[in-house]
Every structure is written in structure tokens, then in C-alpha cells.
Amino acid sequence: MTGPGEELAELLWDRGPALRRAPPPFQPFTCSAAGSSRSQELKRHASDTTKASAFVTAVSVPLGTHDAGSGLGLAGLPVHDDDDAVPWLHCPVADDGDGDTAPLPPEFCAGLLSEYSEVAAPAPAFHAAATPPAEAAANKLAPPSAAGGGEGVLNFTFFSRPLQRPQAAAAPAAAAASNPVESTVVQAAANRLRSTPLFSEQRMAWLQPPKAPRTTAAAAAPPPPPLAPLLPDSRHGETVGTVAQPQPRSQPEARPPDAAAVTTSSVCSGNGGRSQLKRSRHLAADCSVSPDEDLDDEPGATRRSAARSAKRCRTAEVHNLSERRRRDRINEKMRALQELIPNCNKVDKSSMLEEAIEYLKTLQLQVQMMSMGTGLCMPPAAMLLPAMQQQLLHHHPMAHFPHLGMGLGFGMGAAAGFDMLPFPCVAAGAHFPCPPGAMFGVPGQAMPSLPAAFAHMYGAGSGAGPAGQTEAADAAAPARPGEAEQGDQQVQHAKQT
Amino acid sequence: MSNRRSRSRQSGSSRITEEQISDLVSKLQDLLPEARLQSNARVPSARVLQETCNYIRNLHQEVDDLSERLSELLATSDMSSAQAAVIRSLLM
Numbered sequence: 359m360t361g362p363g364e365e366l367a368e369l370l371w372d373r374g375p376a377l378r379r380a381p382p383p384f385q386p387f388t389c390s391a392a393g394s395s396r397s398q399e400l401k402r403h404a405s406d407t408t409k410a411s412a413f414v415t416a417v418s419v420p421l422g423t424h425d426a427g428s429g430l431g432l433a434g435l436p437v438h439d440d441d442d443a444v445p446w447l448h449c450p451v452a453d454d455g456d457g458d459t460a461p462l463p464p465e466f467c468a469g470l471l472s473e474y475s476e477v478a479a480p481a482p483a484f485h486a487a488a489t490p491p492a493e494a495a496a497n498k499l500a501p502p503s504a505a506g507g508g509e510g511v512l513n514f515t516f517f518s519r520p521l522q523r524p525q526a527a528a529a530p531a532a533a534a535a536s537n538p539v540e541s542t543v544v545q546a547a548a549n550r551l552r553s554t555p556l557f558s559e560q561r562m563a564w565l566q567p568p569k570a571p572r573t574t575a576a577a578a579a580p581p582p583p584p585l586a587p588l589l590p591d592s593r594h595g596e597t598v599g600t601v602a603q604p605q606p607r608s609q610p611e612a613r614p615p616d617a618a619a620v621t622t623s624s625v626c627s628g629n630g631g632r633s634q635l636k637r638s639r640h641l642a643a644d645c646s647v648s649p650d651e652d653l654d655d656e657p658g659a660t661r662r663s664a665a666r667s668a669k670r671c672r673t674a675e676v677h678n679l680s681e682r683r684r685r686d687r688i689n690e691k692m693r694a695l696q697e698l699i700p701n702c703n704k705v706d707k708s709s710m711l712e713e714a715i716e717y718l719k720t721l722q723l724q725v726q727m728m729s730m731g732t733g734l735c736m737p738p739a740a741m742l743l744p745a746m747q748q749q750l751l752h753h754h755p756m757a758h759f760p761h762l763g764m765g766l767g768f769g770m771g772a773a774a775g776f777d778m779l780p781f782p783c784v785a786a787g788a789h790f791p792c793p794p795g796a797m798f799g800v801p802g803q804a805m806p807s808l809p810a811a812f813a814h815m816y817g818a819g820s821g822a823g824p825a826g827q828t829e830a831a832d833a834a835a836p837a838r839p840g841e842a843e844q845g846d847q848q849v850q851h852a853k854q855t
Numbered sequence: 856m857s858n859r860r861s862r863s864r865q866s867g868s869s870r871i872t873e874e875q876i877s878d879l880v881s882k883l884q885d886l887l888p889e890a891r892l893q894s895n896a897r898v899p900s901a902r903v904l905q906e907t908c909n910y911i912r913n914l915h916q917e918v919d920d921l922s923e924r925l926s927e928l929l930a931t932s933d934m935s936s937a938q939a940a941v942i943r944s945l946l947m
Contacts, residue, residue, distance in 0.1 A: 684901065691904030698911045708872060711879035714907065718886045721914040724945075728921035731945045732928060 876900065883907050922946050 696702050696710055699717045704710040880900045887903070887910055925942050 687901040688904060691901050691908060694908045695904055695911070698908055708875045708879060711876060711883065715879065715882055715886060718883065718907065718911060721911060721918065722886070725914055725917045725921065728918060728925060728945050731942050732921055732924045
């Protein structure tokens, strides 16, 4: 363990040369394997993200190597214009390897943080060194924090990193910055698989590389808690307020206290008074802290509205479905009906229904006629239709037993007390198989045209006529043929239709 | 937008036929015997159509029975030629 101050100074003053040094092969994993603990390296990267936006994007690539588990990040590295950041990144790793775990004095940390938070704080020594271009300055700022090597310092860099990240104000930078948060959380939280659906794949990818160094991460975890209280003081007031806020968020996840402290602090710094980039914070929070956090923010709102619209869609869908089912049922019945109707080749429903109505009427008429015919000609009285029964109520016995002798008919009629009925054929009734036409004379006038056919029938049947017809029968007689013709026509018409 | 408008127009035109059809279905319902449907209650069209189908089948069956009986009658009974003609016309 070397003194942190010396190391820092050395680094600081080496900064310039380091930047201009020929870029050594960047191998983050080999570096970490060389001696520095994994967590430190991670933290270094995290601290790197606190730099200016351009630098942040550059740093995101090494982080990508961590996340994706290698090749990808290395390949993507040269893409960034800040190539000088790469050599610099490499250097602190070596430093970490030399003398790490040297706790920095809190004051130093405070200064560092205050500077990160852009509070007008007395700049430390390396501030002076940070004169060159903005990039260089940013780069120089980082080395001390990373080179501090001590977990405490590194943790502070954690804190400061997300704070600076919003300043970066670049979407990719924000995304990249959220990665370090996640990676550190993953390490510190000891390989907890959280179920945030959004980033689960990424998280899985991240979980694989850090597995080996997790033990070191666990070792490195303890320092943060004592330092955490210091952090808000060193910052401006806003952060103090925000510190408490995220804690309950991370607490429900029931992570070990140390890990919780780490993550919460990182989130705190993420809040860090930099409200300008809420979105980036959301990103970080989403992937690092908890899935339920987004319930009270924009993503949650959109999700809720999406759920509402989805519900609306579902009800509409159900309605459409039921409506369609109803229509299908009707169409099916229509087809069945069409099959029942002979010669119905109508296409549209309404004309088909009209046809069905006409056919139904015709069928009813036909059945009526036939039943009357059978009823008149055959004994079963039940075949008579109601209308005809009403019409022929008084002639019931005669009508229903046309082939029986008049004696029976008379007997029944007499028994029924049909005194109004003329029974001129009582005497001669036995001669006629059918009731005399006179019987239909009176009712025949009131009869509908349909039964008139049968009146004609009977009229024809009893063509000879009874010898003693009453006046009523006589009066009805002239009307009979016309009625009969009419009824006949009706019957014919019914058959044709 | 245009899709929605076209759909609404389509539904508007189909509503007319829908009304026509419901009108015809109610007419059909009037033709059905009371026992089949409670005419007071609002009966769904599909049910009316179903009952119509059943009723038509019943009527067909009845016609078959009656014609059979009539033909029997025609064959056996000693009726007049006019009667026979009427029955024959019914059997046609």
C-alpha cells in the first residue's frame, strides 16, 4: 500500500506523458487479471464515465468489453475519436495493480466530488494539471480517482460518476453510463438476477464476466457505507435531498446492506441535482435499481396508458368477436333456411327472407288445405284447423263423419243439442254418405274461401241433394257454385305457389 | 382514417340491410306458431331463423303425412270424382 497522495501526484504528473504515450494494447481483462481487483477496474471505468461527454463515449467501450464479455468491446474501441483515452485507461490499471486499496482521505474525496458536481469548490492539485484541452482535463481528472486505488476513493468515483453522466448529455453516453452502474451493482450485489424485463439479456451478459472477480468485489463492497454519508455533504444541497429518495427504492430489493449502499449511492449521484437529464437517470435507475421504480415516472405513465388502451382494445375485440359470432350464426341459419326453400337462389339476405316468408305462407296454406281435405274425407277430427273447426263447429259430427250414417250424425247432433241445425236429411240422411249440401248452406256464406272448396266438395258429393231441403239450404244453394269455384281456384293457387 | 371512414360507411349501408332483415325476421316471426316463440319477448334473429327452419321442416313432414293420407283416401274411399279431383289437386 503506497500513500495515496504520492500515487495520485505521480499519476497526475504522468498524465501528460501518458496521454501522449504510444497506445499500448488495450486489454482490460488481462489488466484486471494482472493484479488489480476486478471491482477496482470496474470502478475505474465507472469513474471514467464521469468525464466529459466525448470521453464518456470512449469509456463506454471498455465497459462494453466488460459487459459483452470481451471481443465486442475491443473491436468497438477504435471507433471512438478519443483514442488518447485508451492509453490513459490502461495506465491506471497498472497503478491499481501496484498499490491499490489505499484509502484516500475524505477531504480529498470531498474535493474530488465537489469538483465533479461542478460546485465551485477549491480545485485539488490535479485541477491545475488539467489545463490542456478539455479532453485532457477530463482525462486527468479521472486518473487520480482511479489511481487512488483505495476502495473508498473508487466508491466515491462511483458516486460522482452518475452525477457527471447527465452532464455528458449524450444519449449513448447515458446508455453507456448506465452500464457501469449495472455492472457494479451486479458485482456488488453478488450476482443477483433481477427480473427487470427490459435489460435482462444485457444483465445476463454482464453477469458472466464478473463471476470470477466477484469475491474481490464483495471484499471491496464494505468501504462504501462509511463514505456514503460524507458524500452528500461534499455536494450541493440537492444531492442531500436525493440521497434519501432512492434508498427505499433499492431497499425493497432486499440486497445485502453493503451492496445496497453502493447501489443507492450510485443512484443518488445519478439524481445528483442534475435534473436536466432525467431520462438518463431513468435508464440507469431502470437497469440498476428496481423495476417498480418506473411506475411513478414517464415510462410508467406510458405503460399505464398502454395498458388502458390495451384494455380498450380488448373490449372492442371482444365486442367485435361477439358481433361476428352473432352474424355468423345468423348467416348459418340463413343458409339452412335457403336449403329448405326450393328453388331459392337469392343471394342477398333480404330477398331470401322474403322468399322464405312467402314459402312459409304457402306451406301453411298447403298444410291447411290438405288437413282439411283429409279431415273432411277421413274420420279423425283432430286434423281440422281451428278456423274450420270454428266454422264447422255445429256441423262437427257431420263434417267429421261424412261416411257414417246420418243416424249417427243425427244422434250426435241431437245429443249435442244442435237444435238450430236443419236436419231435413234426417229421414233421407241414410242414403247419402255425405252430409247434405244444405248443411253448408248457412255457414257457407260466412265461410272463408278456403273451406268453400270443401263446401263445393260436399256440394258435389251431395249433388243429388236431399229431398227435403230447408229454405236455408235453398237460399244457400245458389251461392254454392260460385263459392265452390272460388274455393277451387284458391286451392289451385295454393298448389301452384 | 380513410379505413375508419370506409368502415363506418360500410356499417351504415349494412345497417340499412340490417334493419330490413330484422323487419323481415319479425314478419317471419309472426308467421311462426305462438308455441315456438314468445312473440312478446325480443327474440334474437338467429333464433327466429332457427325456429323458422324447424317449422318449415315440420310443415314439410306434415305435408308428407297428409299427402300420404290423402292418397290412401283417394285409393280406398268411394268418393265422388269431384272430391277425388280436389284431393288430387291437393296432392299435387
